[in-house]
Amino acid sequence: xxxxxxxxxxxxxxxxxxxxxxxxxxxxxxxxxxxxxxxxxxxxxxxxxxxxxxxxxxxxxxxxxxxxxxxxxxxxxxxxxxxxxxxxxxxxxxxxxxxxxxxxxxxxxxxxxxxxxxxxxxxxxxxxxxxxxxxxxxxxxxxxxxxxxxxxxxxxxxxxxxxxxxxxxxxxxxxxxxxxxx
Amino acid sequence: xxxxxxxxxxxxxxxxxxxxxxxxxxxxxxxxxxxxxxxxxxxxxxxxxxxxxxxxxxxxxxxxxxxxxxxxxxxxxxxxxxxxxxxxxxxxxxxxxxxxxxxxxxxxxxxxxxxxxxxxxxxxxxxxxxxxxxxxxxxxxxxxxxxxxxxxxxxxxxxxxxxxxxxxxxxxxxxxxxxxxxxxxxxxxxxxxxxxxxxxxxxxxxxxxxxxxxxxxxxxxxxxxxxxxxxxxxxxxxxxxxxxxxxxxxxxxxxxxxxxxxxxxxxxxxxxxxxxxxxxxxxxxxxxxxxxxx
Numbered sequence: 001x002x003x004x005x006x007x008x009x010x011x012x013x014x015x016x017x018x019x020x021x022x023x024x025x026x027x028x029x030x031x032x033x034x035x036x037x038x039x040x041x042x043x044x045x046x047x048x049x050x051x052x053x054x055x056x057x058x059x060x061x062x063x064x065x066x067x068x069x070x071x072x073x074x075x076x077x078x079x080x081x082x083x084x085x086x087x088x089x090x091x092x093x094x095x096x097x098x099x100x101x102x103x104x105x106x107x108x109x110x111x112x113x114x115x116x117x118x119x120x121x122x123x124x125x126x127x128x129x130x131x132x133x134x135x136x137x138x139x140x141x142x143x144x145x146x147x148x149x150x151x152x153x154x155x156x157x158x159x160x161x162x163x164x165x166x167x168x169x170x171x172x173x174x175x176x177x178x179x180x181x182x
Numbered sequence: 183x184x185x186x187x188x189x190x191x192x193x194x195x196x197x198x199x200x201x202x203x204x205x206x207x208x209x210x211x212x213x214x215x216x217x218x219x220x221x222x223x224x225x226x227x228x229x230x231x232x233x234x235x236x237x238x239x240x241x242x243x244x245x246x247x248x249x250x251x252x253x254x255x256x257x258x259x260x261x262x263x264x265x266x267x268x269x270x271x272x273x274x275x276x277x278x279x280x281x282x283x284x285x286x287x288x289x290x291x292x293x294x295x296x297x298x299x300x301x302x303x304x305x306x307x308x309x310x311x312x313x314x315x316x317x318x319x320x321x322x323x324x325x326x327x328x329x330x331x332x333x334x335x336x337x338x339x340x341x342x343x344x345x346x347x348x349x350x351x352x353x354x355x356x357x358x359x360x361x362x363x364x365x366x367x368x369x370x371x372x373x374x375x376x377x378x379x380x381x382x383x384x385x386x387x388x389x390x391x392x393x394x395x396x397x398x399x400x401x402x403x404x405x406x407x408x409x410x411x412x413x414x415x416x417x418x419x420x421x422x423x424x425x426x427x428x429x430x431x432x433x434x435x436x437x438x439x440x441x442x443x444x445x446x447x448x449x450x451x452x453x454x455x456x457x458x459x460x461x462x463x464x465x466x467x468x469x470x471x472x473x474x475x476x
Contacts, residue, residue, distance in 0.1 A: 003208065010215055014222055021226045029233050036240045043247045050254035053261060060264040067271040074278045112313075114359040115277035130295075137288040148283045150311035150361060156304070173281050 077146045078175045082120050087172055090143060091124065098135040100128035108169075111176075118176035121150075126166045127157070133166055146173045273355075280358030285389055285423045293390075294367070297383040301372035305410075308366040309417075315359060363417035365390070370408045374398055377411045389423055390415045 079086075088105060095102050104125040112119040126133060133154070140147060148171045157163035196203065287309075294307065371377045377398055384393045396412040 003211070007211065007215070014215075014218055017222055018226055021230070026229060026233055029237060033233070033237050033240050036237075036244050040240070040244055040247050043251055047247065047250055047254060050251070050258060054254055054257040057257060057261045057264060060261065060268060064264065064268050064271055067268070067275050071271070071275050071278050074282065078281075112359075115280055115356055116274075117281060119359070134288060134291060137286075137291065141283075141286050141288055146281050148281070149287045149309075150313075150363075152287070152307075152309050154304075154307040156306065 074146070075175075077144055078117050078173055079145055080175055082172065082174050082176075083145075084120075087122065087145075087170075091140075091170070094136050094139045095126060095128075095132075097139065098128065098132035100126050100132045100136055102126055114171075114173060116175075117146075117173045119171050119173055122170045122172065124168050124170055126168065127163060129162050130164060133164070140170075147171065148173075277356050277358040280360065282424075284419070284421065285363075285417055289423050289426065290389055290417070293387050294365075294384070297380065297387060299371070299376045299379045299383075302369060302376045302380055303371075304367060304369040306366075306368045310364045310366070312362045312364075313359060314362055315357065361419065363419070365415045365417060367413045367415075368411070370401070370403060370410055372408060374409055377409060377413075381413055384413065384415060388421060388426070389418055391418050392416045 084107060091105065092102065102124060104123070106123045108121040108123055110121060112121070126136070137149075140149075149168050150171055152166060152168035154164050154166045157165055290309075295304075298304070371380070377395065381393060381395050384390055387393075393413065393415040396414055398409050398411040400407060401410045402408070
């Protein structure tokens with residue numbers, strides 16, 4: 001084989017070697033690396049978002065704890081039963097302290113459900129002056145148990161100057177079962 | 183290429199044998215070729231190592247990211263559970279806090295009385311509530327039943343022990359009690375201006391909405407011509423008035439739960455001629471002719 005041809009073949013092989021290695025080794029590997037890099041980039045971006053989201057977990061747990069405590073504090077104000085004797089005693093005490101009179105104190109037959117608690121409406125009639133009634137309301141709102149006044153009617157007395165008669169519905173709440181509801 | 187085989191004739195003649203020169207040129211070309219081959223191979227191998235190393239680094243980083251991703255995904259599950267818990271707790275809190283009166287009646291009364299103009303008295307004040315309870319929601323579970331349940335049911339056939347009602351209905355969701363409050367105010371005033379002023383101040387009251395004057399008419403009380411009026415309003419249910427400071431109440435001490443604002447406790451400090459709506463005025467439920475109990 002002539003030397004020139006041999007050398008030409010050699011040089012051709014010499015050039016073919018890096019070209020072939022590029023196409024058969026490096027190019028696929030580079031493609032793989034690029035793909036992996038893109039995946040890493042994408043996951044990193046996702047990871048940032050996930051980290052931001054999961055950073056709220058502690059706050060969320062704290063918020064849940066606070067809500068739980070708030071619920072407990074309200075539920076603690078719900079007695080197990082109606083405790084009508086206690087309510088009567090408290091109303092009587094508050095009205096006498098405020099210089100009011102209670103001509104009528106009547107339990108309504110209608111017991112209602114109020115969310116998870118039971119509601120017992122009480123129909124109360126109170127007479128006295130406005131200052132006393134206002135003081136009665138202030139004191140009533142300070143009672144440990146939950147109460148509401150959904151209805152009231154205040155009418156000026158025609159007989160005694162400065163006197164008024166109030167008819168109000170005082171709803172008391174307690175923990176009970178739906179069986180109590182009518 | 184020719185340079186590898188023979189020396190140039192122009193470089194001058196040589197006394198060495200042609201064969202020797204030819205072999206020497208061949209050896210030189212072999213050495214050069216081998217050198218080039220080594221350079222190329224070294225380059226390829228070097229490039230391979232560099233690429234391989236990069237691939238290794240990328241792979242390690244990828245594994246690390248995947249591990250972190252798995253950890254964060256687990257945290258996301260935890261977060262979802264916490265969010266679900268929060269929704270449940272908020273629902274429960276909504277039901278529980280609905281029991282608390284958002285507009286304490288003492289504050290409502292203070293607002294109604296202290297917004298009254300000087301020559302105006304109230305004869306009656308009525309608050310009526312209407313309960314607006316939504317009907318409990320019954321969810322048809324048949325639609326959301328899983329395929330596995332269906333499969334179990336179909337396997338059981340007619341002998342299925344699951345009671346149909348249990349499958350069909352979920353426990354109704356507890357709803358908080360909600361109310362609508364209507365207020366009716368009947369009173370007497372010296373002039374229609376006083377009534378209009380009272381309506382305006384009531385409209386400005388943050389606790390009330392839909393403040394409407396129903397009528398005014400002339401009546402005689404103790405031989406004095408006065409105007410009788412009726413105002414109706416609704417109490418807003420979307421506000422929480424528990425922590426607001428009502429307009430000053432001169433005859434009673436400050437609410438113990440409220441901020442220590444300036445409060446007139448001495449009756450002598452009370453100036454009835456002052457018509458500033460933020461300052462207390464005439465007492466309520468007294469005689470129409472201005473017969474004050476104080």
